[in-house]
Amino acid sequence: MHIIFDKAELRFGERVALHPLSLQLSEPRIGVIGLNGSGKTSFARLVNGLVKPTSGRVTLDGMDTVADAKAVLAATGFIFQNPANQIILPLIRDDIAMGPKARGLKGKALDEAVEAVMDRFAIAELAERRPHELSGGQLQLAALAAVVVTEPKLILFDEPTNQLDLKNRALVRRAIDGLEQQAIVISHDLDLVSGFGRVLVFHEGRLAFDGDGAEAIARYRETAAC
Amino acid sequence: MLTSLYVEGTSFLHRMSVRAKLAGLMIIGLALFLVANPVALGFALLVTATLYLRLGLGVGEAFRRLRPVLITIAFFGLVNVVVLSPHEALTSTLRLLAILFLAASVTATTTIADFIDTITALLVPLERLGLMKAADGGLAFGLVLRFVPDIALRYAVLKEAHAARGLTLKPQTILGPLIISTLKEADSIAEAIDARGIRGQ
Numbered sequence: 539m540h541i542i543f544d545k546a547e548l549r550f551g552e553r554v555a556l557h558p559l560s561l562q563l564s565e566p567r568i569g570v571i572g573l574n575g576s577g578k579t580s581f582a583r584l585v586n587g588l589v590k591p592t593s594g595r596v597t598l599d600g601m602d603t604v605a606d607a608k609a610v611l612a613a614t615g616f617i618f619q620n621p622a623n624q625i626i627l628p629l630i631r632d633d634i635a636m637g638p639k640a641r642g643l644k645g646k647a648l649d650e651a652v653e654a655v656m657d658r659f660a661i662a663e664l665a666e667r668r669p670h671e672l673s674g675g676q677l678q679l680a681a682l683a684a685v686v687v688t689e690p691k692l693i694l695f696d697e698p699t700n701q702l703d704l705k706n707r708a709l710v711r712r713a714i715d716g717l718e719q720q721a722i723v724i725s726h727d728l729d730l731v732s733g734f735g736r737v738l739v740f741h742e743g744r745l746a747f748d749g750d751g752a753e754a755i756a757r758y759r760e761t762a763a764c
Numbered sequence: 765m766l767t768s769l770y771v772e773g774t775s776f777l778h779r780m781s782v783r784a785k786l787a788g789l790m791i792i793g794l795a796l797f798l799v800a801n802p803v804a805l806g807f808a809l810l811v812t813a814t815l816y817l818r819l820g821l822g823v824g825e826a827f828r829r830l831r832p833v834l835i836t837i838a839f840f841g842l843v844n845v846v847v848l849s850p851h852e853a854l855t856s857t858l859r860l861l862a863i864l865f866l867a868a869s870v871t872a873t874t875t876i877a878d879f880i881d882t883i884t885a886l887l888v889p890l891e892r893l894g895l896m897k898a899a900d901g902g903l904a905f906g907l908v909l910r911f912v913p914d915i916a917l918r919y920a921v922l923k924e925a926h927a928a929r930g931l932t933l934k935p936q937t938i939l940g941p942l943i944i945s946t947l948k949e950a951d952s953i954a955e956a957i958d959a960r961g962i963r964g965q
Contacts, residue, residue: 588959616959624956632877640899640962
């Protein structure tokens with residue numbers, strides 16, 4: 539998708555979460571890094587319209603995140619920092635089925651779509667399990683399956699490897715690498731975004747650097763050391 | 765931590781359709797309000813309690829999940845003894861207990877997804893009249909059921925936190941954090957519902 543930030547700003551009262559930002563993004567893999575509170579999550583939430591810009595506008599393939607909010611949400615998926623918060627129903631299979639069911643899929647077609655996505659992420663054996671029985675990596679995969687099954691064009695990840703051990707990090711990394719969809723990944727896990735063609739560095743609510751992974755990480759390290 | 769009131773099983777109630785269970789609950793619930801004989805109500809209570817206890821929950825867990833409601837019913841029973849009469853207090857308490865065990869049996873044998881589907885289908889006529897979105901009504905109902913065990917779990921965590929710090933459990937120290945953490949989770953869920961495009965399709 540072609541994402542355009544046109545002087546988009548986000549404020550919460552007097553506090554500026556993101557200063558006016560103008561940029562265009564269309565790369566298949568985009569990383570977003572920065573210190574805590576630097577504006578990364580605000581940026582991601584502006585992309586899929588979960589929050590509306592206080593001023594300026596954000597568009598995805600020409601769809602405005604305010605005027606065309608439903609279409610934008612349908613075209614995007616969001617993996618939250620804590621995947622347990624986005625799993626709504628107690629059984630993984632039921633939860634994965636929620637999205638396509640809300641879009642009118644039912645019966646055999648619905649079952650097939652759910653089976654296919656669980657097979658794709660190798661979580662078929664988790665179908666009847668409950669979220670609290672899963673490891674962090676399995677939870678991320680279940681959340682990702684619930685998003686991918688609705689066939690979005692763009693998936694946003696908010697710190698997908700946060701609090702995961704090395705094995706689960708590798709699991710999630712492989713899953714992200716294997717996606718056909720465009721992905722925007724916010725992360726403190728620099729290894730995860732190091733190979734991305736484009737990485738944005740945020741600092742104190744502003745875009746501090748915009749370039750390839752290696753350069754961006756070097757700049758981020760400099761910023762963090764100050 | 766997301767848990768569920770649903771208990772896996774193959775009992776008669778598990779196999780029964782959700783519509784039949786809800787209709788049965790409504791009819792039996794209403795019928796019990798027409799009965800004032802304590803012996804008949806006691807028998808109804810015995811039947812529904814047996815039904816509930818045979819779902820495979822275990823007696824401890826079966827009573828633990830109903831404890832807040834049982835305490836409430838006991839409280840109103842005692843109030844009724846004072847403001848009404850012992851006979852009326854007994855009949856109303858037996859009636860409420862019988863309905864409680866039956867409702868708990870329906871909840872324990874029905875997945876939230878099945879509840880949502882059925883309630884959504886039942887609300888379609890209201891959608892046709894332009895009064896509401898059936899899917900949103902079904903989802904709201906499912907979310908209520910989803911939050912019940914979550915709130916109980918949060919209470920248990922806060923209770924442990926009090927114990928770990930050697931604090932006595934007091935309503936004023938537990939209600940605030942309980943309400944705040946529940947509202948915070950409700951916000952997260954609402955955001956996830958919007959992000960996943962589940963509401964108002």
